[in-house]
Amino acid sequence: MQKPKVFFKTFGCRTNLFDTQVMIHSLKDFSQTPYEEDSDIVVVNSCTVTNGADSGVRNYINRLQNEGKKIFFTGCGVKMQGQDLLKKGLILGAFGHSYKESINEILKQTQNFYLEGDLESLDKNIISNFVGKSRAFIKIQEGCDFACSYCIIPSVRGKARSFEKSKIIEQITKLTQNGFSEFILTGTNMGSWGKDLGGKLTHLIESICEIPKVKRLRLGSLEPSQITQDFLDFLSHPKIERHLHIALQHTSPFMLKLMNRQNTFEKDLELFNTLAKKGFALGSDFIVGHPKENQEIWEEAFKNFALLPLTHLHSFIYSPRSGTFSASLKELIPGDIARIRKKEIESKVAENNFAFRKKLAESKTPLKVLIEEVKNADNAYLASGFDEYYNKIQITSKTPLLKDTWIAIPHFTPQMDKNYAEI
Numbered sequence: 001m002q003k004p005k006v007f008f009k010t011f012g013c014r015t016n017l018f019d020t021q022v023m024i025h026s027l028k029d030f031s032q033t034p035y036e037e038d039s040d041i042v043v044v045n046s047c048t049v050t051n052g053a054d055s056g057v058r059n060y061i062n063r064l065q066n067e068g069k070k071i072f073f074t075g076c077g078v079k080m081q082g083q084d085l086l087k088k089g090l091i092l093g094a095f096g097h098s099y100k101e102s103i104n105e106i107l108k109q110t111q112n113f114y115l116e117g118d119l120e121s122l123d124k125n126i127i128s129n130f131v132g133k134s135r136a137f138i139k140i141q142e143g144c145d146f147a148c149s150y151c152i153i154p155s156v157r158g159k160a161r162s163f164e165k166s167k168i169i170e171q172i173t174k175l176t177q178n179g180f181s182e183f184i185l186t187g188t189n190m191g192s193w194g195k196d197l198g199g200k201l202t203h204l205i206e207s208i209c210e211i212p213k214v215k216r217l218r219l220g221s222l223e224p225s226q227i228t229q230d231f232l233d234f235l236s237h238p239k240i241e242r243h244l245h246i247a248l249q250h251t252s253p254f255m256l257k258l259m260n261r262q263n264t265f266e267k268d269l270e271l272f273n274t275l276a277k278k279g280f281a282l283g284s285d286f287i288v289g290h291p292k293e294n295q296e297i298w299e300e301a302f303k304n305f306a307l308l309p310l311t312h313l314h315s316f317i318y319s320p321r322s323g324t325f326s327a328s329l330k331e332l333i334p335g336d337i338a339r340i341r342k343k344e345i346e347s348k349v350a351e352n353n354f355a356f357r358k359k360l361a362e363s364k365t366p367l368k369v370l371i372e373e374v375k376n377a378d379n380a381y382l383a384s385g386f387d388e389y390y391n392k393i394q395i396t397s398k399t400p401l402l403k404d405t406w407i408a409i410p411h412f413t414p415q416m417d418k419n420y421a422e423i
Helices: 014-026 051-067 078-087 098-107 152-156 163-177 200-209 230-232 253-258 265-277 295-305 335-362
Strands: 005-010 041-046 070-075 093-095 113-115 136-142 184-187 216-219 243-245 282-289 310-315 365-375 380-386 392-398 407-411 417-422
Touching: 005 014, 005 200, 014 041, 014 070, 014 098, 014 184, 014 407, 051 070, 051 265, 070 098, 078 093, 078 152, 093 098, 093 253, 098 265, 136 163, 152 417, 163 200, 163 392, 184 200, 200 216, 200 230, 243 310, 253 295, 282 335, 295 335, 310 335, 335 380, 365 392
Parallel strands: 005 041, 041 070, 070 093, 093 113, 136 184, 184 216, 243 282, 282 310, 392 417
Antiparallel strands: 365 380, 365 407, 380 392
């Protein structure tokens, strides 16, 4: 008898992507399908970081109503809108993070249910595969002890708590046995790993790099206030990706204080210059249009921003999150002004990135690329992947190239959109 097919729709961050893999791994009496139209059941793994994120999830669920599918709701949005969706008859049931490993039994439910769960649990199972991906995300911790004024996440993910080092090592080792060789560490507040265990993030990274089949380790978003000297000293290890993402959120001292951030621009600039001298590509998060970001503050912020050696950027237009301090503030920034500011910082970083890649090409620095996609085109193979600086490259080859394999690119041509190479 054919098993019912389940489609997972994942919203939000890499932590949610990992949580979806946990659920897929826990299926026994159901089969996972990558095609929504082919499914009997849809599991919506939600994000609730802003009111806009909630709206995006609701719009998706509304669209499913006429397709006759059973809809289950999980993720960070359960606490914020799970009961409302249930009352409106839009979902069969809602379950919190702590229930995701019980999904096989949950999907057998025929009556409406709401299981909020707790904010203290940690996953127990070891994942043996990462479906549909060339690189594997590894969640090393849950929760956050920060109290940024715009953020609701600590109230839906809980306090910071770490997975045991032995479990993380076992998880990665298991995945290497199944062919994975690049790993991305992630978590709600990754830099806090070990504070509850008496451990240090640097020691964890050292142990991961000792696993023979790990070829590249990418570190997820870090807080600048959590980067220590021993961490900086270990970055020269050849398995560490030459790209770091460090969340700044803003470059105005006034705005950082208003956002209740733990970083300061003066120290951020010093840190970024230190990392740039080590040859790292550097990314960050930046929120534009937060309440009280008037023109004078923005001009100071952009002047500071331009001093940073940033090569990658996740920029966001501020969107209020009900229940946060920022959502109560007046002096709102019009959307058209916020969009202009967003374009300003994105253009600056795009220029920086192009200059960074041109410098690499001029120095004839070879790139190490993990092939993630291969297509046939005009009697040639067209492959794409990311190098160790987290820049995308398109490779044209007359000889076959295989997905999920590594290749060295000695020469490449940088364009504004990506790098190009012929071999």
